[in-house]
Amino acid sequence: MQIKEIKLEDLNPQNFIAEKTKEISATVGQGLAINALSGGVDSSAVTMLGHKALGKRLKTYFIQNGLMRQDEPQQIASLFKGFGVDVEVIDAQENFFKALKGVTDPEEKREAITQTFYKDVFGKLVRKSGAKYLLQGTILTDVEETVAGIKRQHNVFEQLGIDPKQAFGYKIIEPLVELRKDGVRKVAQALGLPESVYNRMPFPGPALSARVIGEVTPQKIKTVRQATTITEEALAGVRAFQYMAILHNDRVTGIRDGKRDFGLQIEIRCWDSTDARVGKPTRLTFETLDKLAQRIVTEVPGVVSVTYNITPKPPSTLEAV
Amino acid sequence: MQIKEIKLEDLNPQNFIAEKTKEISATVGQGLAINALSGGVDSSAVTMLGHKALGKRLKTYFIQNGLMRQDEPQQIASLFKGFGVDVEVIDAQENFFKALKGVTDPEEKREAITQTFYKDVFGKLVRKSGAKYLLQGTILTDVEETVAGIKRQHNVFEQLGIDPKQAFGYKIIEPLVELRKDGVRKVAQALGLPESVYNRMPFPGPALSARVIGEVTPQKIKTVRQATTITEEALAGVRAFQYMAILHNDRVTGIRDGKRDFGLQIEIRCWDSTDARVGKPTRLTFETLDKLAQRIVTEVPGVVSVTYNITPKPPSTLEAV
Numbered sequence: 001m002q003i004k005e006i007k008l009e010d011l012n013p014q015n016f017i018a019e020k021t022k023e024i025s026a027t028v029g030q031g032l033a034i035n036a037l038s039g040g041v042d043s044s045a046v047t048m049l050g051h052k053a054l055g056k057r058l059k060t061y062f063i064q065n066g067l068m069r070q071d072e073p074q075q076i077a078s079l080f081k082g083f084g085v086d087v088e089v090i091d092a093q094e095n096f097f098k099a100l101k102g103v104t105d106p107e108e109k110r111e112a113i114t115q116t117f118y119k120d121v122f123g124k125l126v127r128k129s130g131a132k133y134l135l136q137g138t139i140l141t142d143v144e145e146t147v148a149g150i151k152r153q154h155n156v157f158e159q160l161g162i163d164p165k166q167a168f169g170y171k172i173i174e175p176l177v178e179l180r181k182d183g184v185r186k187v188a189q190a191l192g193l194p195e196s197v198y199n200r201m202p203f204p205g206p207a208l209s210a211r212v213i214g215e216v217t218p219q220k221i222k223t224v225r226q227a228t229t230i231t232e233e234a235l236a237g238v239r240a241f242q243y244m245a246i247l248h249n250d251r252v253t254g255i256r257d258g259k260r261d262f263g264l265q266i267e268i269r270c271w272d273s274t275d276a277r278v279g280k281p282t283r284l285t286f287e288t289l290d291k292l293a294q295r296i297v298t299e300v301p302g303v304v305s306v307t308y309n310i311t312p313k314p315p316s317t318l319e320a321v
Numbered sequence: 322m323q324i325k326e327i328k329l330e331d332l333n334p335q336n337f338i339a340e341k342t343k344e345i346s347a348t349v350g351q352g353l354a355i356n357a358l359s360g361g362v363d364s365s366a367v368t369m370l371g372h373k374a375l376g377k378r379l380k381t382y383f384i385q386n387g388l389m390r391q392d393e394p395q396q397i398a399s400l401f402k403g404f405g406v407d408v409e410v411i412d413a414q415e416n417f418f419k420a421l422k423g424v425t426d427p428e429e430k431r432e433a434i435t436q437t438f439y440k441d442v443f444g445k446l447v448r449k450s451g452a453k454y455l456l457q458g459t460i461l462t463d464v465e466e467t468v469a470g471i472k473r474q475h476n477v478f479e480q481l482g483i484d485p486k487q488a489f490g491y492k493i494i495e496p497l498v499e500l501r502k503d504g505v506r507k508v509a510q511a512l513g514l515p516e517s518v519y520n521r522m523p524f525p526g527p528a529l530s531a532r533v534i535g536e537v538t539p540q541k542i543k544t545v546r547q548a549t550t551i552t553e554e555a556l557a558g559v560r561a562f563q564y565m566a567i568l569h570n571d572r573v574t575g576i577r578d579g580k581r582d583f584g585l586q587i588e589i590r591c592w593d594s595t596d597a598r599v600g601k602p603t604r605l606t607f608e609t610l611d612k613l614a615q616r617i618v619t620e621v622p623g624v625v626s627v628t629y630n631i632t633p634k635p636p637s638t639l640e641a642v
Contacts, residue, residue: 251534
């Protein structure tokens with residue numbers, strides 16, 4: 001199957017929205033469709049398109065995996081509520097933390113999250129809902145990376161625990177598949193989504209679990225979540241492609257109240273980049289770095305040390321794991 | 322025993338040297354003395370004082386523990402050779418790496434090194450040499466820290482594996498015990514030692530093993546040694562109290578030749594401080610940081626990421642472990 005790319009300069013967002021809404025309506029007819037919203041620009045745009053086309057016949061779930069940033073589930077549900085979209089938040093924190101227990105290898109962590117999401121949580125919701133249509137925010141880059149072997153190629157319904165042989169009638173709708181990220185941002189803006197969504201900083205699929213080196217536990221996620229909130233506040237005014245806080249597994253010596261404290265280290269990364277393929281550390285001022293480090297060691301329990309990454313990509317990557 | 326401090330403003334280095342040389346001569350008489358030289362300012366000054374007083378009747382050892390910086394043993398032996406001091410380099414690398422195998426706790430690492438040094442290596446040399454006098458570079462701050470319980474109080478001869486009950490006649494000579502570091506530097510300069518010794522940057526007792534987080538292995542020491550050489554070259558012109566490279570135990574994702582490389586991370590620390598009690602990260606330029614990171618990821622095999630520490634002491638400490 002050859003997908004015809006819609007280049008940014010050829011994209012008329014209003015026409016695109018009208019066309020895709022019509023296509024979704026025609027495909028689903030009087031049936032039910034289902035989708036998972038993560039708050040990213042792709043799944044947000046798909047939710048809006050599906051809602052325009054199907055109204056209440058689109059069932060949208062937000063999977064609370066326990067790995068999101070501070071207040072993220074509530075903020076996203078409340079944002080879409082304002083557009084008349086009911087988002088059902090599914091608390092699956094236990095499932096995810098159970099799957100992540102004892103897992104330290106980054107690839108195995110990703111796999112544990114993928115499996116838990118598809119098989120354990122979202123798969124059950126799809127089967128229970130009776131929906132035969134699944135809306136997904138796949139974009140052209142995802143397809144290319146699958147073909148190139150960078151991301152795994154997969155049969156989505158098999159991942160959802162639905163036997164493809166018995167699954168006649170199940171259908172995946174991917175309205176964004178002719179676009180790249182820049183096109184999706186333009187469509188998201190035209191759909192009336194706020195800048196915090198259409199210009200949202202990249203955030204990894206495995207969420208904060210990608211920001212914890214070594215085993216992921218509720219306590220470690222809590223720590224990195226606090227550091228993330230502070231980092232995002234402190235660097236909000238900085239023109240950067242992406243910034244993040246990473247919790248190390250290594251412990252380092254610190255002093256608290258005159259006593260030795262073998263404590264935690266947080267690493268800050270802040271990237272200048274246009275497309276994530278190459279990147280350079282943003283040249284933040286030492287005033288900014290000082291304040292950020294000071295806030296983290298003061299406000300995040302257990303942290304005694306903060307570093308700033310000074311390596312370009314390559315050989316570094318933007319995310320640590 | 323009350324030690325009377327010689328304050329810096331009251332110190333006449335030439336008189337001090339003449340007096341201590343006389344005292345050492347009088348104490349040792351026609352006997353033999355022994356000392357261990359590490360290349361630090363304290364043990365270097367003691368070696369010179371002992372040499373002035375005793376000539377060939379002072380036996381000076383340099384213990385090659387395998388944890389020193391690039392070419393350090395050779396450089397120190399060659400420097401002292403120029404002063405007519407024969408330094409015998411004892412290769413004890415295997416003893417130290419054996420003692421460090423599997424040890425990850427920082428305190429246990431220190432203890433393993435202390436025990437290996439005293440009991441296993443230097444103790445044997447003392448007993449074999451027939452020397453009844455041991456010259457040590459103890460300074461006033463060491464004594465105070467022992468009394469305050471920061472450093473362990475210890476009976477040195479017991480640590481050397483010499484039974485105190487049978488050890489009648491063994492004597493420790495501590496010619497620097499009335500001085501603090503600044504006084505020792507002045508004396509070392511007056512003794513004719515080069516600036517690289519009398520103004521030597523602080524370097525920890527456990528040497529590069531203090532710069533490896535987690536287990537210390539010959540390979541890890543090799544890696545951190547290479548990073549240390551580059552860091553010391555790159556920051557040589559910077560006015561800072563101390564700078565260092567630290568090898569993390571955590572691995573992070575990198576890219577090499579277009580492929581994923583789960584690699585090593587080096588942390589750089591560079592401190593503004595006057596007395597090591599408090600410190601602030603030096604505000605290096607990003608030009609300097611960029612070049613340093615670039616050299617490390619290019620020249621040190623396996624390293625894909627370099628960070629710069631931005632935390633003050635406290636709550637950080639100058640060294641990581």
